[in-house]
Amino acid sequence: MEKKSFEILDVTLRDGSHSMSHAFTPQQVRETARGLDEAGVRYFEVSHGDGLGGSSLQYGLSTHDELKLIEIAADECKQAEVSVLLIPGIGVKGDLQDAVKAGAKMVRVATHVTEADVAAQHIALGRELGLKTVGFLMMSHMASVEKIVEQAKLFESYGAEVIYVTDSAGYMLPQDVTNRISALKQSVGCEIGFHGHNNLSMAMANTVAAVEAGATFIDGSLRALGAGSGNTQTEVMVAVLDRLGYQTGIDFYKIMDVANDVVAKYMPRPQEITGSSLIMGYSGVYSSFLLHTQVAAKRFGVDERDILVELGRIKAIGGQEDLIYDVAQRLAVQI
Amino acid sequence: MNKLKVGIIGSGNIGTDLMYKIERCDSLEMSVMVGIDPDSEGLKRAQDAGYTVISNGIDGLMKQLDLVDIVFDATSAYAHKVHSDLLTAAGKKVIDLTPAAIGPFTVPPVNLKANFESSNVNMVTCGGQATIPIVYAISRIVPVEYAEIVATVASKSAGPGTRANIDEFTHTTARAIEVVGGAEKGKAIIILNPAEPPVIMRDTVNALIKDKNFDEAAVIASIEKMVTDVQEYVPGYRLRGAPQFDGQRVSVFLEVEGAGDFFPAYSGNLDIMTAAAAKVANEMAKELLATKA
Numbered sequence: 001m002e003k004k005s006f007e008i009l010d011v012t013l014r015d016g017s018h019s020m021s022h023a024f025t026p027q028q029v030r031e032t033a034r035g036l037d038e039a040g041v042r043y044f045e046v047s048h049g050d051g052l053g054g055s056s057l058q059y060g061l062s063t064h065d066e067l068k069l070i071e072i073a074a075d076e077c078k079q080a081e082v083s084v085l086l087i088p089g090i091g092v093k094g095d096l097q098d099a100v101k102a103g104a105k106m107v108r109v110a111t112h113v114t115e116a117d118v119a120a121q122h123i124a125l126g127r128e129l130g131l132k133t134v135g136f137l138m139m140s141h142m143a144s145v146e147k148i149v150e151q152a153k154l155f156e157s158y159g160a161e162v163i164y165v166t167d168s169a170g171y172m173l174p175q176d177v178t179n180r181i182s183a184l185k186q187s188v189g190c191e192i193g194f195h196g197h198n199n200l201s202m203a204m205a206n207t208v209a210a211v212e213a214g215a216t217f218i219d220g221s222l223r224a225l226g227a228g229s230g231n232t233q234t235e236v237m238v239a240v241l242d243r244l245g246y247q248t249g250i251d252f253y254k255i256m257d258v259a260n261d262v263v264a265k266y267m268p269r270p271q272e273i274t275g276s277s278l279i280m281g282y283s284g285v286y287s288s289f290l291l292h293t294q295v296a297a298k299r300f301g302v303d304e305r306d307i308l309v310e311l312g313r314i315k316a317i318g319g320q321e322d323l324i325y326d327v328a329q330r331l332a333v334q335i
Numbered sequence: 336m337n338k339l340k341v342g343i344i345g346s347g348n349i350g351t352d353l354m355y356k357i358e359r360c361d362s363l364e365m366s367v368m369v370g371i372d373p374d375s376e377g378l379k380r381a382q383d384a385g386y387t388v389i390s391n392g393i394d395g396l397m398k399q400l401d402l403v404d405i406v407f408d409a410t411s412a413y414a415h416k417v418h419s420d421l422l423t424a425a426g427k428k429v430i431d432l433t434p435a436a437i438g439p440f441t442v443p444p445v446n447l448k449a450n451f452e453s454s455n456v457n458m459v460t461c462g463g464q465a466t467i468p469i470v471y472a473i474s475r476i477v478p479v480e481y482a483e484i485v486a487t488v489a490s491k492s493a494g495p496g497t498r499a500n501i502d503e504f505t506h507t508t509a510r511a512i513e514v515v516g517g518a519e520k521g522k523a524i525i526i527l528n529p530a531e532p533p534v535i536m537r538d539t540v541n542a543l544i545k546d547k548n549f550d551e552a553a554v555i556a557s558i559e560k561m562v563t564d565v566q567e568y569v570p571g572y573r574l575r576g577a578p579q580f581d582g583q584r585v586s587v588f589l590e591v592e593g594a595g596d597f598f599p600a601y602s603g604n605l606d607i608m609t610a611a612a613a614k615v616a617n618e619m620a621k622e623l624l625a626t627k628a
Contacts, residue, residue: 056483056522056524056541057481057483057541057584057586058483058485058524058539058541088501088502089524089525089526089527092502092505092506093502112527112528112529114490114529115490115498115529117495117498118498118501120499121499121502122502142529314530315528315530316528317526317528317529317530319485319524319526320485320487320526320528322487322537322541322588323487323537325579325586325588326537326575326576326588329576329579329588330575330576333576
């Protein structure tokens with residue numbers, strides 16, 4: 001009883017990079033990529049957590065060159081294709097060209113939800129290079145449905161083939177997801193995707209809401225390895241969607257095997273919902289701030305929750321990791 | 336004649352803000368505003384102020400070259416190449432506010448007078464103007480292996496030119512961090528933040544110092560001195576907290592509040608660019624006028 005077909009895109013090797021402090025080893029990438037490919041996952045993403053060119057003092061230096069990791073992952077692919085993330089302002093077009101030489105077949109060009117117009121040249125390049133090209137609207141909870149539709153239309157006009165609603169802060173509730181995906185289904189011609197975070201334990205519920213509203217690309221990560229409390233858990237999603245009567249094309253045992261025999265072995269900590277990630281989901285703070293906030297809180301002797309609440313109040317957006325230290329420093333002075 | 340005549344190509348955010356800065360320069364006389372949209376706010380304001388207005392772009396300006404000695408270009412990297420070739424061939428001095436980077440980079444408190452001989456001078460980028468003085472302030476004390484800057488600006492202060500040229504911004508800034516700032520390797524990141532009310536421009540400089548042992552106090556003193564130097568032409572340029580040291584890593588947090596000429600004060604990114612360009616042109620004019628006299 002096939003309801004419809006859609007793609008699960010696994011982001012363990014990109015969003016998981018945040019949880020791994022950007023220290024994936026070639027061996028970890030090779031084994032994860034092999035497992036994903038064998039399980040039948042069609043697309044999976046490999047990049048620094050902040051996308052191509054993200055290796056920096058601001059976000060964390062990569063211990064291994066991401067181009068090398070992309071090459072290793074692509075080398076393991078028999079049927080799967082490697083995606084890369086590119087955030088204009090951090091990565092540049094040259095990085096994408098290098099990633100394609102290393103074997104990338106898909107690009108997701110990510111901007112803050114209101115800033116799609118910085119991505120025109122990168123999306124055009126993605127198409128020109130023959131890549132599956134995606135526009136990725138980060139922090140989608142911060143914009144109204146109307147604004148998201150307007151920005152999605154920009155992405156579509158630049159040539160994006162898929163547009164993602166991205167809940168970077170793990171803030172959305174299922175109704176928020178339904179409203180946004182339904183509006184996009186009505187207003188743009190391209191496919192719609194959803195990327196969730198589990199800071200409020202809503203990632204799976206939001207994923208189901210997205211699929212039911214017509215999303216045809218869904219992100220997940222193995223063992224939920226990702227920023228904040230992680231993403232929708234890929235292997236669990238396969239089970240849930242199967243129960244709902246959807247065909248995922250993914251081998252249930254094999255996806256469990258790569259999650260438990262490969263990823264679980266290298267995870268630095270379980271992806272549980274801690275006080276800090278809960279605050280992130282509650283106040284709408286970018287999930288990859290988590291580990292940086294812990295470091296800053298320790299350094300300046302302040303409560304990490306206070307830092308996160310303040311970041312939410314001043315409406316920090318993705319990429320502003322430097323603000324964490326600035327806020328922590330100011331809070332320390334006030335104590 | 337004790338002033339040089341100024342033309343501005345590009346009647347957008349930067350060009351219009353620049354017009355007000357030129358009015359305050361003692362060796363420059365605002366003369367012509369050149370745009371391509373007769374209805375643009377910048378051209379209207381220039382007209383109201385009594386300046387010559389040209390609404391058919393570089394072609395129009397080339398027919399009235401006697402109106403200008405120094406021409407600022409606030410259009411785009413792509414258009415600038417054409418403009419620069421035409422104007423320098425006609426013997427005009429060109430100050431480039433696009434990231435085209437044809438001429439040598441100039442950041443006033445680092446190399447104000449270094450490029451006066453050049454027919455085309457490039458002003459790097461807003462993020463570069465805000466951060467390269469700090470990179471240089473560190474590198475003049477201790478060798479810097481790597482410097483990285485993060486510029487966060489209000490979405491409303493980033494016009495269509497900046498948005499379409501975001502890669503050029505990062506390339507040009509990174510290169511100038513090396514060439515002018517003195518870091519062995521440079522990297523630049525830009526973030527557009529749409530928060531309301533709009534955020535003041537913020538910049539972070541992260542540098543890795545080459546030596547394990549260095550004089551922290553000397554680095555701090557050099558940074559503080561540099562901040563004072565920048566404040567001479569951008570009064571709203573400030574440190575946010577003390578520079579932070581973590582082993583060989585130095586982090587410096589800054590904010591730039593603008594003078595509020597054309598754009599509100601939060602757009603320090605526009606202000607520092609136009610203020611720096613006006614300062615370079617004014618000093619250049621002084622020197623040219625002195626040689627002529």
